[in-house]
Amino acid sequence: MDLQQLADSFEPMTCIMSVQVFDDGSYGNIRIVCGNNPYVASIESPDNIAFSGMLKNKFIPDSPYEKYIPKDLNFEDACYRCAVLKKPFHTYIHPERYDFWVDMYMMPIAADEGNTYYFAYSQELTAGAISSRMSNVDANVASAVLETCIKLRGTNDFKHTMDEVISDIRDLCEADKVCLILTDAQKRSFSVLSEAASSPERNYPVEKYLRDTYEDFYDIIETWEDTIAGSTCLIIQNENDMKVVSERNPVWCDSLKKVDVHTIVLYPLKYGKATLGYIWALNFDTEKTAQIRATLESTTYFIASEIANQQLMDKLKEISSFDILTGVMNRNAMNQKVDSVIAGTDKLPPQTAVIFVDLNGLKQINDNGGHANGDRLLKQAADILKETFGGSDIYRAGGDEFMVLATEISEKALEEKIKQLRLYQTQPGSVSFSLGYCYSEGEIDIRQAMSTADKLMYKDKQLFYEKYPERKRK
Incomplete structure (x- = not known):
């Protein structure tokens, strides 16, 4: 021929x-x-x-x-x-x-x-x-990809649905273990979003194992891109393939052998030019390699898109809930919390305190030293509150006013924290608080508690300006 x-x-x-x-x-x-x-x-x-x-x-x-x-x-x-x-x-x-x-x-x-x-x-x-070429796939592959898309787009519980998708991928691969790892290149960090195992003995928590076994597993994660070497994925089916990986990445290869991994599928989750994470399948059925590759090449595209969308929504939620200047939660988050408590969807435990805090003399500092000095003082005030009430919900209610919602705290412990806040200096240019709080050891009416704490705070502020009239707002 x-x-x-x-x-x-x-x-x-x-x-x-x-x-x-x-x-x-x-x-x-x-x-x-x-x-x-x-x-x-x-x-x-x-x-x-x-x-x-x-x-x-x-x-x-x-x-x-x-x-x-x-x-x-x-x-x-x-x-x-x-x-x-x-x-x-x-x-x-x-x-x-x-x-x-x-x-x-x-x-x-x-x-x-x-x-x-x-x-x-x-x-x-x-x-x-x-898109028309991306959809030109085998009927079985198209069905599997479509099922994944329907699950992801129709969910109200992203984590639960992703667990289902990873379980489906494990069934497809007939693997001992399948895991979806999210990565953050800027923070050099990782977390396990979902995992699925073939048997109870394989159902160990992957993230805990990786953190316990490696000083910093991200050191290995960041080698995967070079190991994939510009391809769409890495599929190791036999000893000859493993030799290639050993040449490219001997440290990772040795770690795989230590846990008796003979075959592996590793797919990066790409969104644009960013790598959001990886899906890996350990000890999969090599007779299904062609079907696995065809299915995951499309499925990972949609999984990455949904993860990117979820991360965007989380970021928007964070932006809408946090005060950019001080790093504590904002008034919008405070109102949502109060509404959920009133509606009964968020129940407060016994021993709950509502504390209102106002920064004294801020207007004078803004007028005399500029808003940059005022912003610096607000940040310092927020840091003091975070240090004093670590673990509690802290909100910037507006302007120079903060609200703290402290739960599972004794009245004695609360009084000690209030005493700590009152120790801060009262000279001009330094942090000084006016305070008011309402404490309950039983069921609390949050609206009434906020009203009580707010009134007491303003009474405390009045006493402060009587003592320091030169710092009174103009």
């Missing part, structure tokens, strides 16, 4: 590739035997979208594929399945190493010679994602 003639018969950019197979069933070199003009142009032409992504820009027939792109275990697995197992393959993906999407098709061809097997590889490159 004239392989060059076969490649030239395709209009899309196409090459003929070969896979060498050893007697033990493992594979060796994967080569690009020949290519048609559009394919060669994708390597050699500066005007082609792929040009800058190539390791070399001169096409040499029968070269190992690694001459042009980094070694990619996912790509190799697809080549092997197509050429040797005679399984056609199609996917539409965005490898991290490229700034474009790849729509690839692999078709086995009847040109095998001894231990060398051949297939045709065609591709089309798109500058951005095309």
Whole structure:
């Protein structure tokens, strides 16, 4: 068979590739035997979208594929399945190493010679994602992805639904353990959002294990991007694959062997250019690799989108609930708390105190020293309240006024904290509080308690200005 003639018969950019197979069933070199003009142009032409992504820009027939792109275990697995197992393959993906999407098709061809097997590889490159191509998947894969999307979009309990999704992924992979880890590159931190295990003995808390076992597991997490090496994911199916990981990341590889991990799926959760976290599956069924890859390539796209949306909502909630200047909760959060207590959805325990606190002399400081000095004093006041009432809800009720909701506190302990606040200096320019509180050891009427504390605070403020008339507001 004239392989060059076969490649030239395709209009899309196409090459003929070969896979060498050893007697033990493992594979060796994967080569690009020949290519048609559009394919060669994708390597050699500066005007082609792929040009800058190539390791070399001169096409040499029968070269190992690694001459042009980094070694990619996912790509190799697809080549092997197509050429040797005679399984056609199609996917539409965005490898991290490229700034474009790849729509690839692999078709086995009847040109095998001894231990060398051949297939045709065609591709089309798109500058951005095309939704119609992303949805062009196997019916079983589409059904699994759609089910995930419906669960995520229809939920009122994000955490519970994500637990269901991760359990579904564990069932798909038939893995010992599947885990979704969220990461924060700026803080160099991680947390486990969801996990699922195949048996009770595998159902250990992953986050606790990682924190107990490693001094800083994020040191390993930040190596995963280089280990994935610009591909869409990392799938380790056998000892040969594990050798590749060992070369790229020996520390992580050794840690996997210590917990008897032989196979692993690792998918980054990407949203735009940001990595939100990873999904991993340990000791999965390698007979289902193709289905796992096809399903997770789409599923992780939607999971990442939902996580990003949830994080945005959490951020907006935080912004709407916290005072930016002082770092304590704002009046909006205070009103929501009071409303929920009145409605009975948030019950206060016995031994509850409502404390109103007002910063003395703030207007004078603003007028004489400028609002920057006033802001500094407000921050100091908030820090003092946080230090004194650590663990309690602290709100900036407005202007120079704060409210503290302290629960499970004895009256003696409360009085001691009030005494501490009164010890602060009363000279101009320093923090000085006027205080009022209402304490209850039984059921509390929060509106009445707030009213009582507020009146007592203003009475205390009146006494302060009688003692220091020079600091009275103008």
